[in-house]
Amino acid sequence: MSANEISLRPAQETDAWVLSAIHIAAIKALPATFYTRKELLAWRNHRDKPDGSNILKSMKTETFWVAIQGDVVIGFASFIVDELIGLYVHPKYQGKGIGRALVQHFCNEATNQGINKVITTASLYAEGFYLRLGFTAIQRAPHYLRSGIVVPVTKMSKVLTIAPK
Template sequence: MSDKKIFLRLAQRSDAWVMSAIHIAAIKALPTTFYTRKQLLAWRNYLNKPNSKYILHSMQAEIFFVALENYQITGFASFIVDELIRLYVHPGYQSKGIGRALVTHFCQQAADQGINKVITTASLYAEGFYCKLGFTAIKRAPQQLRTGIVVPVTKMSKTLTSA
């Protein structure tokens, strides 16, 4: 855990390129333990270089928050009401509490709206991370990526407690 403070803010359209770069870097850093190289390539939309198109399109429906350290975006998350859609942290900043801060922020946003249960679809890599944050697995299921490739994922939920 880092001693540095993690700052979160609402993402801006101008952040989309950096978020795309983080998305690609995070997936490139994954080993082929749970997914094939073909699945990992499809997961990053076959991109080797950032392209803000997918993020900008998603920003029309999803709420995005970014995490910053020394004014640099280190991770991001997006959600719609009670569902955490995306969570990515740059590999150089993982294990510093950034993912935890983004998930905690999402849960607080949901609780503030009177929502008592949230859901997410976790990669098999992230399942343990979410369990540590109080999520429970509902079921494993195949998910079709926008590229048409199917990957196994875990549907998860968390009951929020009232403060």
């Protein structure tokens, strides 16, 4: 897939259930290598069917952008100023540059605001992806899922280049 086959746009409230479905599908596709099946189930809020209510709540404080192909939402990123909160691409579309495009958009938005460093909390599955995009691992840390289950994650950062004006 080339970059011109996908486009990015701000998410709308009507996207919430599709974003929930992508979140569930992406986690369900993960093997139980870094996290147990119980932890993976908790990560998707014990859901097998989409429920956009949590995403709708998050949309009040986070900025959401979606990747679309044609008129189909295939991935999304959410962030608050300098922190990438979530990044999910439907498994059918992974490995095609969509996650990279969403992260680059987040970094561009931060740069446009004069921010010179961004952070994210990466699952152990995503750590290599972020390293390839120029992020640096800061430390392993516990992450508390809504259900109270704690999983290890990697806090990461990336220094951005701000073009002189």
